[in-house]
Amino acid sequence: MAAQRQWLDELRPALDLMKQGQPQKCIEALEALVARYPGDDLCRALALDGMGRANFALQRPDAAVQALQESLALLRATMGPTAPMTLGAMQNLAHALLGLEKVEESLDLGREALRLTIEACGADSPQVAEAQLRLSSAYYRKRDFDRAESLMLSAKEIWEKQGFCVPQLGVCLNNLGRICEERGQLAEGIALHRQAVALRRELLGEHEETAFSLGNLGVALASAGQWDEAAATLQDSVSMYDRLGLGMGAEAQGYKKNLEICHQARAAAAPTA
Known part of the structure; x- marks a missing residue:
């Protein structure tokens, strides 16, 4: 437990490099983190999720998808299929697949993520709004504007009900x-x-x-x-x-x-x- 707390403390500043507009440094920091904790599957899963998002920001969709696929498999095994981190990884992978023009594959994964998020969190939860927004991107790419708009309006309504x-x-x-x-x-x-x-x-x-x-x-x-x-x-x-x-x-x-x-x-x- 103490070891997990230690790598969690190291994970946050590594991921913060993405927010600071430094995706390559983020990848390097996460690779070093994984090397320090080689036997921890959860550490590897979360680091790979960050690497996938950073590679996507660097316009490396192949590397992004590869990292996110491994992250999702590890999270399903360690946390379960409906854990918030697993559902987030599904959405990240679905988004990255659009970078490879795999629109139908992205739609399939995004729809599954939305269904599981509704089951796990409730239909009016902010997590569902996030899943709807991410899924709408795939419909937009497919030029199915009606479905994209419907999902975005639903997400917008959920967030507006939060009062902030x-x-x-x-x-x-x-x-x-x-x-x-x-x-x-x-x-x-x-x-x-x-x-x-x-x-x-x-x-x-x-x-x-x-x-x-x-x-x-x-x-x-x-x-x-x-x-x-x-x-x-x-x-x-x-x-x-x-x-x-x-x-x-x-x-x-x-x-x-x-x-x-x-x-x-x-x-x-x-x-x-």
């Missing part, structure tokens, strides 16, 4: 906004993106998720031809990424390209002498 905001609500609002855009409902999509920006500014402040929501809002405004506000919003997004040291990332670079498109559109629309 959670960061996942920002994900719901972002994704619901994107669905509106896909349907050509630009005004509705813009309104949802504005809500996501406001929520993330309040909860997270200067954060990459706030920058991401600003970028989504800017793209939606550009799609609606609202070039001036789109350019200002995208500039806010890329400036925030730069301040966070994330300006060379894929998301930031994509928004910079969208910002250039806005500048070109504004120049083309400017009156000539």
Whole structure:
């Protein structure tokens, strides 16, 4: 028991490296942790789950899936099929499978995770909302927007009943906004993106998720031809990424390209002498 408490104390700072935007250092710290406790299956399982998520952040979906598959097998054996950690690992694996374009496999695993979470935690639990949100990503990838929207709205309702905001609500609002855009409902999509920006500014402040929501809002405004506000919003997004040291990332670079498109559109629309 004392040994388990010791590796748990070491696990937390290793996983915190992910939150600090250092996924490679997270992997290295977790590998070192596993090497120090070679006979502890639970330690290995939780470390592998972290390695899988870190590899996914580094855009290494093959390595992510391999680590998460081993983690899930160990957690099922050590903790049981309906333990919260096992259910979380199922959802992480389902999400990583999308990185390999294995949409149907992701859907199957995500649906199983949701069913087991409902049985274990109750239909109105925050854990169910999390499982619904994760499953909605697979339906969105499949372009089944109706099912994705239904799951997100259900998750949103559960979280709102808790009486306080959670960061996942920002994900719901972002994704619901994107669905509106896909349907050509630009005004509705813009309104949802504005809500996501406001929520993330309040909860997270200067954060990459706030920058991401600003970028989504800017793209939606550009799609609606609202070039001036789109350019200002995208500039806010890329400036925030730069301040966070994330300006060379894929998301930031994509928004910079969208910002250039806005500048070109504004120049083309400017009156000539």
